[in-house]
Amino acid sequence: MTSKSVQPVRQPGDSTHVVWAIIALAAGGFGIGTTEFAIMGLLQDVAEGLQISIPQSGQLISAYALGVVVGAPVLAALGARVPHKYMVLGLMGLFTIGNLSSVVAADYTTMLLTRFLSGLPHGAYFGVAAVIAASLVAPAKRARAVAAVMLGLSVANVVGVPLVTWLGQQYGWRLMFVAVGIMGAITLVLLQRFVPFTPTHAEASIRKELSALKRIQVWLALLIGIVGFGGFFAVYSYISPTMTDVTGVPESALPLIVGLYGLGMVAGNLIGGRLADRSVMGSIYIVMTAIIIVLVLFWAAAGIPWLAIPLVFLLGAAGASLIPGLQTRLMDASPDAQTLAASLNHSALNMANALGAFLGGAVIAAGWGFKAPALVGAGLAFLGLAVAAISGLLDRRGQAPVASDDADALSDRKISGSK
Template identity: 65%
Template sequence: MPSTTKQAQAAPKTGTRHLALAIVSLAMGGFGIGTTEFSMMGLLKEVEQGLDISTPEAGHLISAYALGVVIGAPVLAAVGARMPRKYLALGLMLFFSIANLTSFIAPDYGTMLVSRFAAGLPHGAFFGVAAVIAASLVAPTRRGWAISMVMAGLTVSNVVGVPFATWLGQNFGWRLLFLLVGLIGIITLLMLWRFVPFQEPHADASFRRELSALKRLQVWLAILIGIVGFGGFFATYTYIAHTMTDVAGIPAAWLPLVVALYGLGMVAGNIVGGRIADKSVMGTIYWVLPATAVALVVYAVAVHWPWSAFVMVFVVGGAGSMLVPALQTRLLDASPDAPSLASSLNHAALNVANALGAFLGGLVIAWGWGYVAPALVGAVLALLGLGVALVSGLVERKRPLAR
């Protein structure tokens, strides 16, 4: 029996209060990560002006962060395999905090690119180990819920952290975003130290054992679902500031409200996604991806009017985020003996999606197709992701996952 399952079966012994505080501490890390990742979209115009760069160049800062996540997630998760998970989470959050404070003082575009790349390195590995810790504290039938609660920090950041950071950046300087995130990181460190229980690392844990996850076809298919299927979410969100102001005609001062609506949609989608993932992981993936495609097509039409734009911002945020808990659980199921790496790979996949979405969205804008075009690109990506999911399901029928 996998070690993660043994831990999960012992989980009900954890007191309700202690469980809640541990999960809130892990979610606080997600809150800081979400604030730094998504606030850049709402402050894209201010970044362009502050660094004297073009819109595609500003998009590259988002891609640099995503690239850091992609590289850092598997490497740091595997390197830290023999560490107690609590200590690994603490080390990753310290790295994250320092990197964001470095972005605060970065003097030019080149330095900012490097600092954003560095800030992304611990992102995926932190979410990976946080998901494993959370899943180990509850019964197996509640793993989707526990993972979604950790991810709630990321989604709640889009309701509270991102709107506040957007307002702060618009009125007092966009660099204050990184100072704010650094402070959140320090608070998270204190909470992790105080509330997350210590767990001995698995006796057989090793760099090689974690890398064994990469030998499994279903792991790669789950990664590909995230990369392709979630790319549309980021293709749309990366350029939301321009779309809302230039297409919908919404005043720039209302952008904090826009990102808050997006965040509320993400919170709702994450909660619902966690609940339904506990019932059927692949079933959730099968219907969320086409629903996302439909939402993005409707968004492309509705965004021409302010009030319908507000509605669809909420819907798109909800549709996209419903996918995350199911993908996280799918990767844990596909590689139970290498949980930290497998779990972190979900966030590597989502940030390849981030880079892919930002790149393709910027590409169609550069071709002169307008700020609505990224949403249509996103709809195509969601349907392609569904195709990968169907392939994964067919493969599983012939070769069921080991339990």
């Protein structure tokens, strides 16, 4: 699944079909986001149902994350010669099977395995979906198309996660996996109906996809995500106790806080896509700076409810704004292996989650309080900005050029070749 295999499928007058294709791809993101985050609100129910401790049930989150980290590069590389439409269908099928398997998992070990299985297609799905979406639109709208696919993940935090969590609490936690399985099945129908078929290029191969790993700009973009986004997760991982213990928000209001964060993600996706279409690296510089500012403000104002609560919205917006730019940067940094590069973004984001949560927890355990992770996060975000500056410097010196400057010409050549 190299970039050469991504033949443009835009045709005059097919804008409605393009919209539905992107909606179908985003629907997959909605289901993935729902299953990834909804279990966090049902850990106690799962623990009681499987007769395990809450910390043990928390390992189900880790099992899913491990599946994402492993599955993104492995499945993207193995699917190098599979047409993109068949690839997203296969990945969504695996996702659906994994979630439905969790419905009948009889014990803790089996549940760990099914959660790992459900996580495997996560990164590869978003990677392939991003490449498909970018191929459906004009070059000047690539990042917005990628952001539209990622919007499904953001909307899941506003709609899917609260709804499925409520269903699980009211009618049993296994219903969560039934609901997500149904989402997966619906997505399969939409993908089959609306995503166009494009043949794989004859030169597509696992080796060519793996060539992405030889490019320094790919590694720098991944490092921006791991370190910079780690700053975001240092705070968000502990947002609930921070809101209750520092800000003074009642526990009953926490779902509203989470919903506010989700709305911020939706806004951030839309903003980030537009910024990245103007300038990919420019958007990364702007967003990383915004994350630093928001985190410092959150540290200073965490004890002031009328300031801290709006900052939760801005935290979600700033974090989500980074994703379209990073996704597009990775695709540009490896034009001959876009799918693997784009898929690795989600491995990087899960590593960022682990890094941020670990460092944030470390300063809390050291007795520095729930405000301290915000300063840790700001420091990580600053390091991410520094890595971005190094990446941009290499671009300007021509030592590791990225294809984004030639995106229009590349797309035009593809369109000409597909006629």
